[in-house]
Amino acid sequence: DTAVSQTPKYLVTQMGNDKSIKCEQNLGHDTMYWYKQDSKKFLKIMFSYNNKELIINETVPNRFSPKSPDKAHLNLHINSLELGDSAVYFCASSTSRSGGGAYNEQFFGPGTRLTVL
Amino acid sequence: AQSVSQHNHHVILSEAASLELGCNYSYGGTVNLFWYVQYPGQHLQLLLKYFSGDPLVKGIKGFEAEFIKSKFSFNLRKPSVQWSDTAEYFCAGSGSARQLTFGSGTQLTVLP
Numbered sequence: 001d002t003a004v005s006q007t008p009k010y011l012v013t014q015m016g017n018d019k020s021i022k023c024e025q026n027l028g029h030d031t032m033y034w035y036k037q038d039s040k041k042f043l044k045i046m047f048s049y050n051n052k053e054l055i056i057n058e059t060v061p062n063r064f065s066p067k068s069p070d071k072a073h074l075n076l077h078i079n080s081l082e083l084g085d086s087a088v089y090f091c092a093s094s095t096s097r098s099g100g101g102a103y104n105e106q107f108f109g110p111g112t113r114l115t116v117l
Numbered sequence: 118a119q120s121v122s123q124h125n126h127h128v129i130l131s132e133a134a135s136l137e138l139g140c141n142y143s144y145g146g147t148v149n150l151f152w153y154v155q156y157p158g159q160h161l162q163l164l165l166k167y168f169s170g171d172p173l174v175k176g177i178k179g180f181e182a183e184f185i186k187s188k189f190s191f192n193l194r195k196p197s198v199q200w201s202d203t204a205e206y207f208c209a210g211s212g213s214a215r216q217l218t219f220g221s222g223t224q225l226t227v228l229p
Contacts, residue, residue: 033217041155041205043219056216090160092217105151106217108161 003027004109006091012115013081020077021112023091031055032074033092033106034066043090049074050096078114086116119144121210123220130198131228138193138223140182140208148210150191151217152182155205164206167191178202200229 004025013019025032033056034046047066048056054066063079078085091109120143130136142148149168153161165176172184182193191208208220 041222041224043161043207043222045216045218048216105163105166107163108153110160 004091004093004107006089006109006112008112009110010113010115012117014117015081015083017081018077018079019081019114020075021089021091021114022073022075023109024073025091025093025107025109026072027093027095027107029093029095029107030071031094031096032068032071033094034074034076035090035092035108037088037090037111039087047074047076081114081116083116086114088113119210119212119216119218121208121218121220123206123208123223125223126221127224127226129226129228132200133197134227136193136195136198136202136225138206138208138225140191140193140220141189142191142208142210143189144210144212146212148212150182150184151209151211152176152180152191152193153207153209153219155207155222157204161207164193198225198227200227203227 007022031050033048035043037043046060049068052068065077068074088111090111092106094106122141124139151166152164154164155161164180165174167174167184175181180195184191206223209217211217
């Protein structure tokens with residue numbers, strides 16, 4: 001039933017480690033996103049993929065690398081984790097088709113709380 | 118540059134009080150506007166959205182918002198809040214690039 005799912009829900013790791021967060025959507029959407037929510041609840045887009053192609057890449061350290069094996073998945077790999085990477089990461093998806101009530105509406109996953117020690 | 122701003126960072130109300138949360142946007146051309154809610158420890162859920170047509174938009178849980186183009190505003194309203202409305206509320210906009218830009222959020226605390 002879950003429309004947008006993320007794993008893991010919680011991730012605690014040491015500085016310098018490499019970790020991945022997975023995202024899957026079963027809504028048939030062709031666009032997926034990663035957002036970072038900091039400790040002040042501010043939400044900022046990191047990446048957007050449309051049909052497995054990168055279309056938005058905000059100013060994010062190149063330690064962050066998204067990978068989209070297919071339209072239903074967008075994983076986020078983070079190398080050499082730093083303290084400042086601690087945040088909640090949200091995956092979202094939407095359709096790029098124009099018209100209809102679902103245009104541009106993004107559906108969010110439950111979030112992954114990453115804590116870097 | 119596209120931007121969305123929310124000026125109320127924290128709003129505290131008693132139950133049954135009326136609510137209005139401010140949202141202003143800065144976009145050139147077509148804009149789609151949204152209000153999302155994030156209950157404690159949960160993900161974002163869509164409350165309502167505006168694409169075109171009637172500027173008064175009704176959403177879930179008794180919320181509504183009015184798109185006022187002349188004021189670049191899309192304020193969220195509810196006539197009578199409940200304790201269960203305690204949450205973080207985000208206004209967001211997207212233009213032709215389909216990229217969502219979020220406001221900084223407003224924490225609503227409803228006292229029983």
